[in-house]
Amino acid sequence: MWNTIFPYLLSGISVGGQYALIAIGYTMVYGILRLINFAHGDVFMVAGIVMVYMAASGLPLWLCIVLDLAATAIIGFAIERIAYKPLRTAPRMSIMISAIGVSYTLQNLVLYITGGLNQIYPKIPWISDSITIGSATTKVVTVVTPILTILLVFALVMLINHTKVGMAMRAVSKDFETSQLMGININGVISTTFVIGSFLAGVGSTLYFTNYTTVIQTSGAMPGLKAFVAAVFGGIGSVPGAVVGAFIIGIAENIIKGLDIILFKAGLISKPMGLAIFSDAFTFALLIIILVVKPTGLFGEKSIDKV
């Protein structure tokens, strides 16, 4: 029984870690701007595409990774400056529509550049190698992801709680206008948030695409949405919440992918039910349930709307 579940659990933890890295970007941006950055999933996808093209240009792979992460951070910064900053005083719906527009633009740009063909992600030595743990054969990246994720999250939490920039971020997310009056450079803080979020999405994309090996213009949509669900599930605005939510969703999704086999081996069903198709739907069902039962998520703070 355990031997059947273990491989799914393992890949669930791995995917969970990758979702976590994306979800942090959502949760931080939401915490500060109250904006669902619909383009975040596409930034993640663009990071993958940039990596493909850099590796093809013949640069050494370690340099590609570094440049890719830098490029992703710059893209995140640029998107904020071009598409969100001019709308700072506009109604919230406008800025959300702008985010959808950016998502549409990024997907179409990548479609144009790649010709809409699947791009093969470069093989990164060591983390692409296969290893066997217990009953499961998997790639090294599966094991590396959760460790790296936890290290990065730890560093981020340190940054938020113990540095001046972090203090400014916390202040801005509590009260936008008052922190401006206290002399905090709002635009600087927002840019920093986008840079950090995009950087982490870049790391996530390196790990994710090493696992799935191909990138296409729509690759970012699903992981992006799921990471957002994870952020909501954990309590939007809370970084540890997003990480916990992402791991729960990653694991649940992969268990459902294998549910037919698990139930069959356990003798509960006699023929496959085709339940694997529901792995995506489950995430969204979870979202609707959590929004109805506990809209603040697992770790979210209760916000009070004043008239």
Added chain:
Amino acid sequence: MKKKLDFPHIMTVVIIIAIYAAVFVAEQTIAPTSMLFTVLKKGATYALVAVSMNLLNGFTGIFSLGQAGFMLIGAYIFSIFTIPVEQRGIVYQYYNGGIIQFTLPVVIAMILAGLVAALFAFLIGLPVLRLKSDYLAIATLGFAEIVRTIFQWDKLGPITNGSNMLRLFPTFNDFNIRNAEGNVVVYLSTLVPMIIAGICIGIILLLINSTYGRALRAIKDDEIAAEAMGIHLASHKQIAFCVSSFFAGVGGAMLAMYQTTVQAKSFTTAMTYEILLIVVIGGLGSVTGSVLASFLFVACSEWWLRFLDQKQYISGHEIPLLRNGFRLVVFSFIIMIVVLFFRQGIMGTKELPDLFRKKKTAEGGAK
């Protein structure tokens, strides 16, 4: 409220009648393969869906992203109930012809498509409509994804044909009147969809201009103030949501007829985004804008900007950048410019009759 037949309204009626007459004449005279008709058919479909989305996002201020899900429901219900019984063996080849062995007339199937979509909207609206703007957006988006999955589930195959395509149901071309030999006598394949869309949009307009419509606008402007004025938020939002979904379902049925095939996997969130962008280009809160933007959008993407996708030469020199996909890039940039700098869209919140009013009254809210 008594409708005054003043000059602007007369002009509006004249314009609409003229457009329909022009379409009818064009259809009898121009070859039916012309791009014009493709644009008009798809444009009419998108216009209906865009207006139904505008009812939520523009008039009621509910930011819903579930439109593709309701269209999917409509498209499936319509095609499931209209595939001729003798063809079901071919379409449902993996499911022994399916379990539904009767057909409904086209009009009834379209209404049923809308009703089922509205029923789903009612059920999902109960929990979801209590949410605030962006949570609501993501919940409705999630709902659309769930619907897409359920319709592809193998176990529902005898009804939905699983992940396989539904086809061989009536299409727009079946509206043409044929003589005994099967030759077309009167072409109606473009006019009828435009009339269907026109009637549906007319009904939505009636709703918008009723007391309900004014209550919806009040909700959009300020929920708390609206509630204080005695507007029951939950029921009004629920009505708007169901009506919008009803017409999205009908729009889905029209899309099925336009495409001649239906497959659940094509109703993605990208489709919802596209419709939302149409609504934004037209102007949130303007029915006329949504309709205009739909036809413009479809015309640009299917017809006028097609040349951007092919290599072009000017006196032997190849123009750089032009190749497959460039059209969409240009398109995206236009949309971003509209979103960032022309937030009012084409029409703002004005309607067609407002264009014939004197400037002063138009600025004063056109009341």
